[in-house]
Amino acid sequence: MGKYVEKEALPPPVSTTGPVAWVRQNLVSTPLNTVLTLFALYLIWELLPPILNWAFFEANFIGDDVSACSGAGACWVFIKTRLGFFTYGFYPDPERWRVDISFLLLALVIVPQFIKGFPYKAWIGVAGLTILPVIVGILLVGGMFGLNHVETHQWGGLMLTLVLSYVGIVAALPFGVILALGRRSEMPTVRLVCVAFIELWRGVPLISVLFMASVMLPLFLPEGWDFEKLLRALIGITMFQSAYMAEVIRGGLQAIPKGQFEAAAALGLGYWRSMGLIILPQALKLVIPGIVNTFIALFKDTTLVLIIGLLDILATVQSSIVDPKWGGVATEGYIFAAFCFWVFCFGMSRYSQALERKLHTGHKR
């Protein structure tokens, strides 16, 4: 009797695993698929090399003025020399450290939100929504604690974009909560007023809201009251954003099971206490991804302020590329601005998707 000798298992046939099978399954499974693959390859072949050449291989990175640019590829020197303007606008040079500290504070609030299990994460987040705007406001405006006053018309660039979107979202949050509660109120007048307010702002484009804020707001106010342009834009953005915020929060309120309202009532809690202690904490937690999404939309929409004459990052780029000294750097400028926006928006949308998966627990029926 022979002894049993274990044979080594044969490897799987090449046609079912490994790169060959992957190509077969994913690229050439049917005639149509093959045609599509060839089409996509052609597209990539036609587009990618020229773009890479322009942006990297033939581009100019070193130098201080237009003479450093060969003209064959992108002239990144332009971006390098204007970077300060794109970041701070006309914020006076010796005071720019104040903006830097504000950026740092913002990062200190935001970065922990991405780290799992960071201590006091939630409290840091709350501080970011309440204390941070006050500190940053004092830092940027100045005029107290020995800081020089900086007029808001000198603000600009990335800093102004961040200020507009951050203030817009923070100020819109309480209004949004009130409007959302009002829309679900049992009092007909309150409901009507809230629905009218929300639908009015949601029905018109932001640009007409900004026009209204810059042209009509001065007419509405008693004589002698006048706001700066930045503040008027902020008022317009807040009104507009609170309507969108209200709809997001209403979605969260609707997702809370009826039992929670009934349980709160059974405990003898009044309206405000049951909302504040039971319903809103759950609803707001549910809609964090939605709030992040409206924040992304607002962040992109802040570019519209250039139409009423504020100098956000796109406006700084726009005013730099018309400089005849450089000539024909429009594409470089726009790509730089697009890249800045893309990094922020893509990062935030990934964050909101991750949150959505994490919070997707127990509330769905």
Added chain:
Amino acid sequence: MSQNQSDITTKPKQSSSAFNDPRVRGAVFQVLLVGFLVWFGWTIFQNTLQNMESRGITTGFDFLSNPAGFEILMSLVPFDSSDTYGRTFIVGLLNTVLVSFVGIVLATILGFIMGVARLSQNWLIAKVATVYVETLRNIPLLLQIFFWYFAVLQPLPSPRKSLELAETFFVNNRGLYVPAPVFGDGFTAVVVTFFIGIIASVVMGKWAFKRFEATGQTFPTFYASIGLIIGLPLVVFAVLGAPLSWDLPALKGFNFRGGVQIIPEFIALLLALTTYTAAFIAEIVRSGIMAVPHGQTEAAESLGIKKSVTLRLIIIPQAMRVVIPPLTSQYLNLAKNSSLATAIGYPDIVSVFMGTTLNQTGQAVEIVAMTMAVYLTISLTLSVLMNWYNKSMALKER
């Protein structure tokens, strides 16, 4: 918790004060709210009147019949500088409607293609579509409009060195020139047959459905409709001796004569609106298709239904239910976003009416109110239409 309990034990006496009655409280609160709003509105009204008086601005809508005195780059109705401000409103409105309508149609087509492409089994196609969506929807629309206008269309060659296609289409820094149709005698008959074809195919569809319900026999409605809507007018067109010719654009001196000029502002705005909104529509379509459980496809397969029929009668109708509500809001967004035209000078309602006309007349309140009313009307009309369509598509539970 303990505090609540002590509340209950220490305050057993019933509070019979009317203020604790939720109905009375509600009434008081509502009266206060209405009072506040009336006071607020009145204050603003008074301030506005006073401010306008002190700045010497007249009120009322009389300015609409004054001559405008400026030219408009593009208008669908005849317009020159001796026309009234009221007519600038119409011109702007029509331009807004035009770019929104064309944009919605193109964005829907591109968006559906990209949405399906992202779900393609072909890895390469899916990745290309993903890169498209993730790039375009994370860059502000205004930046994209600027990019198309200032970085792509403006550096194009001058009319004398235009890029051309078969000597009928020309592109240069003044826009795109395409042949203009010249309608001959009897072309109205073709148009009339076209509409008759539409009506006939609707009637036929109803008849075919009734017959299918009654007898189970199918009828090739789709091909018959194509025959009625496209074939019939073509036959009439041929019988009447092709009453249509083309006016080709041609270079005369420094500029083009003949044909239709599509201004670069329109092209830039349309391109940006279409590609930007299509990225969002692609995501909506993808989530809609993914929302249909795979069991539906398997059930259709086990019933022996053909693949194309499965897609048309089982997958798409169920996906549309998920797709339509967010699609509506994308259409509304596109219509509202068309107001960014003002940044590059396409003469839409914001740029012509809320821009030039407002600057010339100074009547901010009337003009901003009229413009906002237009957008509100567009928004409400579109959402009513889409709600009606949504209702007809919604799940009918028996």
